[in-house]
Amino acid sequence: xxxxxxxxxxxxxxxxxxxxxxxxxxxxxxxxxxxxxxxxxxxxxxxxxxxxxxxxxxxxxxxxxxxxxxxxxxxxxxxxxxxxxxxxxxxxxxxxxxxxxxxxxxxxxxxxxxxxxxxxxxxxxxxxxxxxxxxxxxxxxxxxxxxxxxxxxxxxxxxxxxxxxxxxxxxxxxxxxxxxxxxxxxxxxxxxxxxxxxxxxxxxxxxxxxxxxxxxxxxxxxxxxxxxxxxxxxxxxxxxxxxxxxxxxxxxxxxxxxxxxxxxxxxxxxxxxxxxxxxxxxxxxxxxxxxxx
Numbered sequence: 001x002x003x004x005x006x007x008x009x010x011x012x013x014x015x016x017x018x019x020x021x022x023x024x025x026x027x028x029x030x031x032x033x034x035x036x037x038x039x040x041x042x043x044x045x046x047x048x049x050x051x052x053x054x055x056x057x058x059x060x061x062x063x064x065x066x067x068x069x070x071x072x073x074x075x076x077x078x079x080x081x082x083x084x085x086x087x088x089x090x091x092x093x094x095x096x097x098x099x100x101x102x103x104x105x106x107x108x109x110x111x112x113x114x115x116x117x118x119x120x121x122x123x124x125x126x127x128x129x130x131x132x133x134x135x136x137x138x139x140x141x142x143x144x145x146x147x148x149x150x151x152x153x154x155x156x157x158x159x160x161x162x163x164x165x166x167x168x169x170x171x172x173x174x175x176x177x178x179x180x181x182x183x184x185x186x187x188x189x190x191x192x193x194x195x196x197x198x199x200x201x202x203x204x205x206x207x208x209x210x211x212x213x214x215x216x217x218x219x220x221x222x223x224x225x226x227x228x229x230x231x232x233x234x235x236x237x238x239x240x241x242x243x244x245x246x247x248x249x250x251x252x253x254x255x256x257x258x259x260x261x262x263x264x265x266x267x268x269x270x271x272x273x274x275x276x277x278x279x280x281x282x283x284x285x286x287x288x289x290x291x292x293x
Contacts, residue, residue, distance in 0.1 A: 007042065011049035015057035018285060031061055031285050040289040044069045044229035050287060061284035072233040076270050078103040078219055079237060083263050086194040090145060091126040092119045095187065107219060108186050115183050124148030128195045145191045152180050190218065203254040207262045208241045236273060243269040 004010040014036060022029050038046035047069050054060040081098040088094055096119065098104060100112040123143055127133050130141025141147055193214065202210060215237065221230045244265045248254055257265075 007045050007049045008053075011046065011053035012056070014050070015053035015060060018060060019057045032283050035286040035288065036062075037288060037290045040070075043289050044071045044227070044233075047287065048229055048232070054285070062287055063284045064287050069229065069233065071227075071229045072236055072273060074101075074103040075219060075230075075233045075237055076273050077101060078107070079215060079270055080267060082194070082214075082218060083267060086198045087260060087263055089126045090128055090191055090194065092116075092124050095191065099187075103219075108190075109182065110186070111182070115187070118152065118180055118183055119148065122148035122151045128191060132195075145187075149184060149188050152184055193217070198259045201256050201258045202262070203256055204248055204262070204265070205245045205254070207257065207266070208245050211241055211266060212238055237270065240269045240273050241266070243272070 002013055004013055018031070018034055021034075022031060036050065038050070047064065050062070054062050078098075078101055081101055081104070085094060085098055096112050096116050099108065099110040099115065104110060105112070124145055124147075125138060125143035127136070127138055127141075127144045129144050129146040133139045133141050133144060138144065197210070197214060200210065215234075219234065219237070221234050226234075244262070247265060
């Protein structure tokens with residue numbers, strides 16, 4: 001047991017020991033025969049420090065056997081959820097399910113249980129506005145986000161009391177507390193931006209720029225509070241988007257794709273981030289996680 005004051009020093013010590021051990025065995029021991037276990041709760045911190053330490057120690061090759069770092073997994077899952085929402089009917093259930101995702105819950109400051117109650121009181125079921133309900137069982141727009149959020153806004157700003165006593169769409173009073181304000185401030189713009197995104201048509205390079213701005217608005221890290229691992233995860237996500245531009249065929253006119261056609265290409269690029277940071281078997285130190293009993 002070698003005591004170390006912090007993860008950085010632990011990583012440097014491990015890298016030094018691995019290099020010395022392999023060098024001392026003179027070809028009888030290879031990097032691919034060595035494993036390093038890190039605690040799951042601090043996976044991102046240790047992976048970052050090990051990466052730096054291995055590069056400094058003569059460029060020791062390594063592979064992340066446990067797949068992508070947790071911060072990147074959470075971020076990519078959140079991005080995929082938003083893409084699915086944009087391509088769907090904007091149902092209350094789907095949007096609140098996305099808001100309950102750990103990353104979006106923290107990033108947007110959501111409280112899904114209370115928001116579900118407010119949406120129920122306001123009569124929000126699906127679709128953005130009345131125009132989208134034509135020919136559906138929701139025709140008339142009474143159960144849409146536009147109508148429901150309008151009822152919440154009236155309940156929040158037109159009465160000084162805790163609740164607006166005029167019944168909402170379900171015949172129940174619509175609350176007007178701070179949670180209603182948060183729902184209006186966050187979900188209102190979000191559903192509008194999701195629907196706008198779903199109706200656009202662009203060449204692939206323009207989709208790259210459009211989605212970069214969209215993800216920066218809703219998934220971008222707080223520059224004052226984000227950890228280094230969170231900032232790196234978001235940078236990795238943005239670096240994945242140019243992959244969709246590489247699908248164009250040189251010499252041919254750039255195709256103009258609607259959102260439904262562009263979405264699977266973006267999803268494929270994002271899911272590729274979740275694959276193992278792998279080398280061929282036996283070629284590098286295997287880094288994985290353990291969960292203490």
